[in-house]
Amino acid sequence: MDKKVEVLAPAGNLPSLRAAVDNGADAVYFGFRNATNARNFEGLNFSLSDAEAGIAYAHRHGVKANVVLNTFPQADDPGLWYRTVDQTAALGADAIIMANLALLDYCRTHHPHLPIHLSVQASASNAPAINFYQRHFAIQRVILPRVLTVAEIRSLKDRTDVDLEVFAFGGLCVMAEGRCYLSSFATGVSPNVEGVCSPARAVHFENSGERLKTRLGEILIAEYGPKEDAAYPTICKGRFEANGQVYHTMEEPGSLNILEMLPEVIESGVVSLKIEGRQRTKSYVATVTRVLRQAVDAYYESPGTFQAKGKWIRELNATSEGATHTLGTYEQGWQ
Template sequence: MELVCPAGNLPSLKAAVENGANAVYMGFRDATNARHFPGLNFNESNTAKAIDLAHSRGVKVLLAVNTYPQPHNWGDWQTAVDRAAGMGFDALIAADLGVLDYAANRHPQLPLHLSVQGSATNYEALRFYHKNFGIRRAVLPRVLSLSQVRHVVENSPVEIEVFGFGSLCVMVEGRCLLSSFAAGQSPNTFGACSPAESVEWRETPSALETRLGGILIERYGKTDRAGYPTICKGRFEAGGHSYHAIEDPTSLNTLGVLPDLLKMGIAAIKIEGRQRSPAYVAEVARVWRQAIDAATRDPEHFSPKAEWNAALAKVSEGAQTTLGALHRPWQ
């Protein structure tokens, strides 16, 4: 089982490589990838450095070109794919049918992974991408229960990668337009949920308000820990109650089911968080390296160590963790 870690910049990539990642994933500095945030990602010169550094340690480098181009900006995605093919990436992670088609035809030697943004939640969909574009691996959206994941793996023509840890999209990735509804830009079109320029933090006498595109997402008391305003983690009112109508601020942590994931033949565990700090990457990579090694050595007697969960809790969003959809009652 491969440990695939996020690299938002060179220091994070180093942290991942030094703490046991088998592969890192990254994006270029534009809307062609789903973590299009200011100050993040790689330009041409540090991309080459990143690939050299990782490869010198035997770590694979995957490039995410996993958002959806439109006719007016198609050229940017095509350029990203061409650059990826020429720079020695180990695989391209893509979602858009046109991008996958272009890459498969123009650069048949470049291995393709289906991004989580491709929204493939069943093996029939995976068969389509395999047959038409020759994808080698697919990343599953964080919406399936453990038994559903197992069923996909058993019937899938390609390797399966699942998310192990990090911020949790509760919506099917690639099928969430909440951000553009409020702010005009979505992960699909722009590579970012709640783009920074549409986010506001407003102090009032009694509270700190977070807004997206002017729309009130959350109101924090003076002592609350304020989070980044994503709509799905906001507090809204329905039927006279004000509550987290979609999801509580919480992170995904699947350490508890790691032996199950190993046993069903999951090829890779993905750690979310290209927008997080090098310290986060180092800590999460270190814990997950130990956990995967321990579970591989002795899956029958594996249980997550208290110190691992404590270390992960420290870097979790909202300081709570969940198994998410893998655990059926959560759904």
């Protein structure tokens, strides 16, 4: 059997990184406390000394540490992005996660020994695109957008030598990632510089009698009855009217959870299973990492008889958006 698939966990701060390592992650990923990563939230992310401590902790436990630099240089200070590439190389990170062509070129030229993982922000989801990045920038791995079926991933594997990383758990982004203007339309700002596509300052919750309305900017995203759990308003997961019906027209507000298809996903040839959620709590990181670790180990113990345990699903649902989960596009067809 091929090398065991990697469990890759998010870290929004040092305590989360330690929680990921302590709960069985094979690798962790984190970004710096500035605009160079797409989860640029107040109070989140790593200073230089945090990064040094985090990488040292991970390495002491035989865990890899990848640095995220997945936004695009802004015209007023592109130097920050280049300095971050240099910093990441100097820190001895195991990989740098990037999408911008100029940064890819800079990294390959100035730090040829630093492995590059092509960020999902590059939206590379077909073999010619992935092979282009490999040819020009020697990328070692691509993080696939959450828009492919397992059959498509399997066929991609046959047509590229680049390692494939896929999302296994967490929030879903249903568009060609890095190319979605839905939230920019609603909020007037780019997710690339705001850290997220539904920034808190654009989110509104309104009580209207017994009902609760959620809005992003001026746009009504959903209306909930008294017994319904309200999801954080993300425009692609809103309930809108289409053809006389009100429903989730683009995507349900549940979390992606591949446990029920874990054998198929592993056997498609991917090298890494990524947990989304650098903005989530330490407890989320600990729970999801532990459950995914147990599930992956159970699969390798007996690939032919693997079954997702009810206990795992319940534990993961308790951390999920809307307390529900979906297999996303790994299985689902579009409406």
